[in-house]
Amino acid sequence: MERTNKTIALIIKLIFWGLLAAFFVWAFTNSMFSTIVEQPDTFFRLLGEHVTIVLLSGAAAVLLAVPLGIFVTRPKFRKSEWLIIGIANLGQTVPSLAVLALAMGFLGIGISAAIVALFVYSLLPIIQNTIAGIDSVDDDMIDAAKGMGLTNSQILWKIELPNALTSIIAGVRTALVINIGTAALAYLVGAGGLGVWIFTGIRLFDNAFLMSGAVPVTLLAILIDYLFKWLQFALVPKGLRLARKAQNS
């Protein structure tokens, strides 16, 4: 059983990488990336803008959403959960395009509108995952910690956060990967980014522009995904990683 599962997983992986390789061969032989080759300066400028939008909005979201998630899980403030989740939910339910338009309405054309819009858009998954992570910490563990004389902040730093870290990082990862795609819309509020080429390609029916914008965006998303997998490995305490592995096997 175990063996067949592994074989199937391997075959699927091989097919995936095969298709990917075939795609790149096709793309290169049809000079789909000619725009990048012809205008490297513009490419790096757009890439830089794209990454800046994603990273700045993501960092700001982490700085607000994680503390908010912690705040909501304190017993004293638990009652505020619906309010905070409600507000964050609003930011997420409104289509990303509308959030961008609203941000532009307040901040005018430019990169700051895009950053603010993506920041709002990232809050919910990070808050939710922070809350879920902290809630999943076993009550008996907290009880034991209290009974041994840990203060509330010691319980937060030594017990709750380390045990919630996997979930928090997963939330940030989800938010950033989505944002890399959404940042392609930043072009619409004049914030640049690789969306510039994608939209040009769509308007001109020019596959070279389209691919030169879309493929790097995709690769960027995959890169961020891997980066966070590594981050999870590096930051989550070893005991928890082993415990999860043992549970899954």
Next chain:
Amino acid sequence: MIHFNDVTKVYNGNVKAIENMNFNVEDGELVIMLGPSGCGKTTLLRMVNQLESITDGDIMLNGKSVKHSNKIEMRRNIGYVIQSNGLFPNMNIEDNAMIVPNLLGWDRKKMRDRFNTLMELVGLNPDQYRKRFPHELSGGQQQRVGVARALAADPPVMLMDEPFGALDPIIRTHLQEEFLQIQKELKKTILFVSHDIDEAVKMADKIALLKGGQMMQYAEPAKMLNKPANSFVAEFVGQDRVLKSMSLYTVKDLATALTLKPVSESLEAQNINENLSLRVAISKLLNQEADQLIVENNNGTNKGSITLDLIEQFLHREIKESV
């Protein structure tokens, strides 16, 4: 050491969990709170380290009101063990066991020595387990670490809520016996929750039997078995209570209370060490392995013999005496 003065606990304004509780736990005593599920054992225990507030009355710990003590400081001086061990999966065994010394700011060397001592005490090899993580240990091993962790800063008082309740019977018996040995050595003042009469009889210096938040009887195990205070106690300890009490007396207790019989030539005989329990003695006699047991001390000196009627005489005496 621990004095309960008219302690009452009311949850959410209407659930009365504990009512006017009054009793004392003396220095070095192991007191087991026993009773059916929901009778208030856990509530009473958790009021001592203030994980639950006290609605009325007070608990004095070493002469100090727990209500008015600094909670954090007080808890660091009370060992706390719970059924589900509550070990922290993000920390290795050494960090788990040394969490309180760590909070108290002990230096590395002192912590390492303490860890080694404690692990030996609870029967685990310190070097083998130091860097392991809780999920890599069996339930019994985890609970041993739980006990070591509670003992880490050498607190005079321990609170234990069904510490062996989640273990399977063989492991449980092992841990009970090991813990009794540890307690013999350390002489902590222990408040221990159990719902198992056999565990209580085996381990307790005194048993506090609760029902519906009230004390039904507070007495030594032998007394509770031989002289239950009311029909609830009698029913709870079981109809075989007199047989249960036999394991609490040694052959030596009988030899001290009564004159042993001279060894009779006409009866089938076997030897028995005076430190064995009367339960073993009676079992041997009923088994027809022998009609009389020749009592000897550790040096093998013969002190006389016991028979079934002598044991009967002893029991009647004990039951009357404890009136």
